[in-house]
Amino acid sequence: MTTEQINLRLDAETVAALERLADSEALDRAVVVRRLLEDGIERWQRSQALTRYQRGEVSIGRAAEEAGISIWEALDLARATGIAHPARLEDVDADVKALDPSAGHEERDGGATLADMPPAPGGVLLVGINPAHRSVAAGHYYQGALGRRLWKRLERLGLLVDPQPGAEDVTFARMGNGLTDVVKRPTKTAGEVSAKELEQGAAGLRVKIARWHPGLVLFAFKQAAASILPRMEIKPGPGPPIGDVPTFLLSGPYAPAVQAAEVDRRLAEVLAAGIWAPAEDDQVVLTQRITDRDIAAGRIRLPSPSKGLFPAARGSVQIVLRGQRFEAGYDPRLGGGATRERSGVVSLRPSDLAALVSADERLRVSRARGGVIKLD
Amino acid sequence: MTGGELAADSSALIYIAKADAFSRVGAIVAPLTVMPAVWHEAVTEGRRSDYPDAARIEAANEDGWLHRAELGASRLAHATTVALEEGLGRGESQVIVYAAAAECGAIIDDRRAARAARARGLVAFSTLALGVLARRAGLPLAQSLDLLRSLAVAASARTDVLELYERRVREEYR
Numbered sequence: 001m002t003t004e005q006i007n008l009r010l011d012a013e014t015v016a017a018l019e020r021l022a023d024s025e026a027l028d029r030a031v032v033v034r035r036l037l038e039d040g041i042e043r044w045q046r047s048q049a050l051t052r053y054q055r056g057e058v059s060i061g062r063a064a065e066e067a068g069i070s071i072w073e074a075l076d077l078a079r080a081t082g083i084a085h086p087a088r089l090e091d092v093d094a095d096v097k098a099l100d101p102s103a104g105h106e107e108r109d110g111g112a113t114l115a116d117m118p119p120a121p122g123g124v125l126l127v128g129i130n131p132a133h134r135s136v137a138a139g140h141y142y143q144g145a146l147g148r149r150l151w152k153r154l155e156r157l158g159l160l161v162d163p164q165p166g167a168e169d170v171t172f173a174r175m176g177n178g179l180t181d182v183v184k185r186p187t188k189t190a191g192e193v194s195a196k197e198l199e200q201g202a203a204g205l206r207v208k209i210a211r212w213h214p215g216l217v218l219f220a221f222k223q224a225a226a227s228i229l230p231r232m233e234i235k236p237g238p239g240p241p242i243g244d245v246p247t248f249l250l251s252g253p254y255a256p257a258v259q260a261a262e263v264d265r266r267l268a269e270v271l272a273a274g275i276w277a278p279a280e281d282d283q284v285v286l287t288q289r290i291t292d293r294d295i296a297a298g299r300i301r302l303p304s305p306s307k308g309l310f311p312a313a314r315g316s317v318q319i320v321l322r323g324q325r326f327e328a329g330y331d332p333r334l335g336g337g338a339t340r341e342r343s344g345v346v347s348l349r350p351s352d353l354a355a356l357v358s359a360d361e362r363l364r365v366s367r368a369r370g371g372v373i374k375l376d
Numbered sequence: 377m378t379g380g381e382l383a384a385d386s387s388a389l390i391y392i393a394k395a396d397a398f399s400r401v402g403a404i405v406a407p408l409t410v411m412p413a414v415w416h417e418a419v420t421e422g423r424r425s426d427y428p429d430a431a432r433i434e435a436a437n438e439d440g441w442l443h444r445a446e447l448g449a450s451r452l453a454h455a456t457t458v459a460l461e462e463g464l465g466r467g468e469s470q471v472i473v474y475a476a477a478a479e480c481g482a483i484i485d486d487r488r489a490a491r492a493a494r495a496r497g498l499v500a501f502s503t504l505a506l507g508v509l510a511r512r513a514g515l516p517l518a519q520s521l522d523l524l525r526s527l528a529v530a531a532s533a534r535t536d537v538l539e540l541y542e543r544r545v546r547e548e549y550r
Contacts, residue, residue, distance in 0.1 A: 058463040059464045059468050061467050061486065062464050062465045064417075069425075070425045071417045072425050085532050086485060086502075087504060091490075092540045095502050095504070095541075191547075191548060
């Protein structure tokens with residue numbers, strides 16, 4: 001090592017301190033000065049490097065190199081001076097996004113998916129993000145653990161009655177409701193769907209909504225709603241309409257119970273006020289029990305509570321019978337006098353009735369937007 | 377992403393070592409690729425500086441959780457250029473040059489280095505994102521959260537950042 005002599009002028013106080021230090025360490029005064037200088041320079045380099053790292057001018061790796069320390073020491077030093085892991089809140093979603101295969105190099109799937117189940121006009125259209133592999137394999141929507149919870153939730157809300165486990169979507173559709181996803185490509189997780197797919201899927205969803213005329217678009221998950229609704233208005237509960245169709249976002253699967261209950265209560269209000277119109281006090285309204293003679297005659301008899309959902313006068317009505325739409329005749333049969341109110345009668349072709357209804361069944365009656373009567 | 381190659385930066389190896397999580401990470405991703413400069417920073421310098429956790433990185437290599445890769449002379453020179461241009465360390469720049477050549481992902485915690493990687497079209501994410509990846513790979517929620525939290529402690533992550541990652545892990549529900 002080459003050396004160079006430097007002459008320094010120091011004040012008497014500093015010289016006295018150096019003397020005391022040299023005595024206590026039993027070292028030569030020049031050695032003490034040299035060591036103090038080396039130590040000071042090292043500290044200054046570390047401080048400089050850390051400051052540059054903190055300012056974002058260099059990475060932690062470069063800071064360690066500039067400070068002449070290992071990256072282990074640099075990380076410890078950063079922590080000791082209050083510099084936490086570099087991730088900030090805005091980095092988290094970029095991180096999660098980076099895990100999306102579409103951002104990288106994997107391409108998967110593309111074959112089978114779940115077919116859309118269009119709702120009857122006025123029905124509820126349940127919109128998910130994209131099908132999960134498990135559901136595609138089962139051939140039915142929402143067959144994961146959380147999917148089953150979603151079905152239970154819809155059952156509590158009266159959107160699903162007596163479903164067959166594992167085929168809840170069939171019952172849901174029979175009740176005049178529909179199912180689709182923003183993106184039809186199945187993946188293991190919804191996070192694997194790219195922003196571009198969501199954008200394209202949202203355009204397709206708008207077309208479907210315009211074509212199907214649902215009474216309500218019910219988003220099962222926030223990401224599905226975010227694909228098509230203005231970002232500022234995405235929160236559980238009623239959302240802005242798509243065209244003239246109202247929307248509603250369910251609370252997330254991990255929402256606190258109190259919040260979920262409140263959102264469900266608001267959905268029940270929406271369903272009662274805008275979509276379904278129960279006859280009285282949310283009671284389930286049923287037809288008379290259908291007999292073989294009813295089927296042969298092509299008629300469905302309606303007890304008085306049901307008649308409140310139908311026009312007051314005789315005429316034709318639009319009905320959706322187990323998902324199929326018909327123009328049917330309706331007769332309120334008002335001639336029974338004050339003492340005996342007669343059943344109203346919906347008439348349609350016996351062959352249509354026989355194809356969809358069996359003897360001894362009673363159908364649930366409800367009214368959708370636009371005056372369409374649903375019989376499920 | 378779980379089946380794809382991932383090159384890990386020194387800080388990622390250090391955090392995983394401190395969390396003693398190599399076997400858990402190895403269960404959700406392919407063996408992490410380690411560049412020569414990264415090995416030097418994380419293992420050689422770590423041992424020289426008496427950091428006992430550096431031995432865990434060596435052990436992880438022996439257990440097959442790591443894959444040490446080399447860079448040719450031209451790529452080493454390219455890495456040096458990247459380091460100078462971007463203000464990065466040798467390990468970080470080697471990870472970026474290798475990931476670009478191998479078309480693989482990179483685990484990089486440093487913001488400046490991650491930005492340089494993404495600017496080159498690379499998939500780069502932090503060590504904490506392994507918690508989300510664990511959930512996507514099918515690990516139960518509790519284990520995924522446990523991995524995330526242990527990495528966050530090792531990395532001295534901010535509480536609000538950890539909470540947001542936790543939320544993202546919980547959202548990986550299917």
